[in-house]
Amino acid sequence: MPVIKDAVCSLCGSLCDDITVTVEDNKITKIENACILGHSKFVGMLEHDRIETPMIRKDGELVPVSYEEAIEAAAKILVNSKRTLSYGWCSTSCEAVSKAIQLAEETGSVIDSTANVCHGPTALAAQEKGAPSASLGEIKNRADVIIFWGCNPVHAHPRHMVRYSSFSKGLFTEKGRKGRKMIVIDVRKTDTAKLADNYIEIEQGSDLLLVTALRSIVNGHEDVVPETVAGVPKAKVVELAETLKNAKFVCIFFGMGVTQSRSKYKNGDAMSSLISDLNQHTKAVMIGMRGHYNVTGFGQVATWETGFPMAIDFSRGYPYYNPGETGANDLLVREEPDAAIIAAADAGAHFPQKAVRHLAKIPVIQIDPYPNPTTEIADVVIPAAIVGIEAEGTAYRMDAISLRMKKLIESKFKTDEEIVKDLITKVRELKRGA
Ligand code: SF4
Structure with a gap:
């Protein structure tokens, strides 16, 4: 009975590459390590209609x-x-x-x-301003402040936080979740927000206002920030800016809540500038939470x-x-x-x-x-x-690391x-x- 280790899950942009698959009579009979979404991809081919x-x-x-x-x-x-x-x-x-x-x-x-x-505006923003990034391995090993902005990995990328971010334990982050600060910025209290140390609820379509206010504070111009920004009291925005400046390594993961809301690519553009500003004080990167x-x-x-x-x-x-x-x-x-x-x-x-x-x-x-x-x-x-089950091939994870997907069964x-x-x-x- 072939047991295939280190198979890649070809469902979400996390591309988890530690899946163990058991194959009997050219059928997948056991899947280990995949989340519920990944599991449904591997067994879906048996349970769902095919063309x-x-x-x-x-x-x-x-x-x-x-x-x-x-x-x-x-x-x-x-x-x-x-x-x-x-x-x-x-x-x-x-x-x-x-x-x-x-x-x-x-x-x-x-x-x-x-x-x-989905993330088309991210590509435009990256062309205009660049996208200071890092591998998910670096985030796992180094990031002590992690922001999820306009995304909900609990449902869309279920193993992301455990493998690569908030809950993972790495070389310099051996305490895992206890050693990291997790912040969620969103328009509603998602299941990801419920796990955060700090949840900041903003008004719909106001991401650009908050990024701009953070930039002003990080660059020493707190005086120009009004008493409320994006529905958030100024004191809370100042506190967030200080948290980011004083971190050892910040990563902002952002989703379609940012790319498809008002201001579209300008949100990513401004976020890229915020990351550059933060790099005057500490190490900071941004990564889009890619779906497909x-x-x-x-x-x-x-x-x-x-x-x-x-x-x-x-x-x-x-x-x-x-x-x-x-x-x-x-x-x-x-x-x-x-x-x-x-x-x-x-x-x-x-x-x-x-x-x-x-x-x-x-x-x-x-x-x-x-x-x-x-x-x-x-x-x-x-x-x-x-692909990834009946055919091999190459795919790129959300952090632009290429991985080779295996063929697991004949088709x-x-x-x-x-x-x-x-x-x-x-x-x-x-x-x-x-
Ligand atoms: Fe697959 Fe994404 Fe779940 Fe990883 S997080 S097992 S890539 S669906």
């Missing part, structure tokens, strides 16, 4: 076909399209992302990741290959990038795309109504292991192996990488008129 076969929509119904027929139908859609949107690619391997970028270039498409609706397990990897691969982390438009024959214009939702709301590939993501469930309404009007190719609301509007559905499904390679070959054949 069992490639399908093409005929007379309004999806009918089973071979991989070859589905690839051919998808390639025809791409070749006949003048403006394809390729979206998702964050719950798959970097190798598949690389091929997806190649396909986008080959077809003059726009390719965007799920960061479009390889959304960081998409940004890395896209940046190596095109110079840009997301929202890349190849229609000019070279990569062009202007989020707000070339983002997946921007295009769909303007009703520009005349075809779409949605891979390893569920635009049908997560995009605004107007965007989904346009998707429903155009040919959609879906590549995914599981059926989801996007399947309902797809014209070609291509099932894929689950009848093609990998995302193989599917996209086949699509590229078929598109080239059709373009040549072969």
Whole structure:
């Protein structure tokens, strides 16, 4: 009975790499170390419906076909399209992302990741101001003040605090939780906030005000701060600034509560400046709490290959990038795309109504292991192996550390990488008129 140690959990951006998996008769029968979310990923493939076969929509119904027929139908859609949107690619391997970028270039498409609706503003902020960061190992070993701002790891990244942050014990943080100060800043008292030493409740959309006030105090201009900031009494903001200045090592983990609230990328931009200010007094870093397990990897691969982390438009024959214009939702709301590939993501469930309404009007190719609301509007559905379980590959953790995901069991499904390679070959054949 094979017992596979140090498997990587391919669910959230924590990418826990200490999972032990027991396999019997090509089935996962035991999972050790994973949290409830990770556990559901490993057993989910047994308990949830899969897309069992490639399908093409005929007379309004999806009918089973071979991989070859589905690839051919998808390639025809791409070749006949003048403006394809390729979206998702964050719950798959970097190798598949690389091929997806190649396909986008080959077809003059726009390719965007799920960061479009989560940490995209973080990427913009990092481009403008930088993002002083560290590995999660450094946080574990050194950070004595940890802030969770606009995120709720108890539910979204359940092992994060135990493995890497507040509750972990490291080389210079051997007392674990007792030796660290945990602060939560949020608009409501989340389950993470209930574990904090200091919970600071702010008014909705006021993150930028609080960051700016903290910067003023850290830089010695307390006098310009009003008596209340973001709904928080000045005395409490001063106390927080002093805690940060007097720490040995501060890490601010921030989530979509920061990136998707009012001021968007300016929140991350200002936070980056706060981190720089704090580094005049102590060591401080910031890390985005990335959701999809390889959304960081998409940004890395896209940046190596095109110079840009997301929202890349190849229609000019070279990569062009202007989020707000070339983002997946921007295009769909303007009703520009005349075809779409949605891979390893569920635009049908997560995009605004107007965007989904346009998707429903155009040919959609879906590549995914599981059926989801996007399947309902797809014209070609291509099932894929689950990366990290049925296929190996590379992914980047939220701190941009790359990890190799193992193949744990055999599968009848093609990998995302193989599917996209086949699509590229078929598109080239059709373009040549072969
Ligand atoms: Fe998987 Fe995330 Fe849970 Fe770790 S914290 S086991 S990566 S779901």
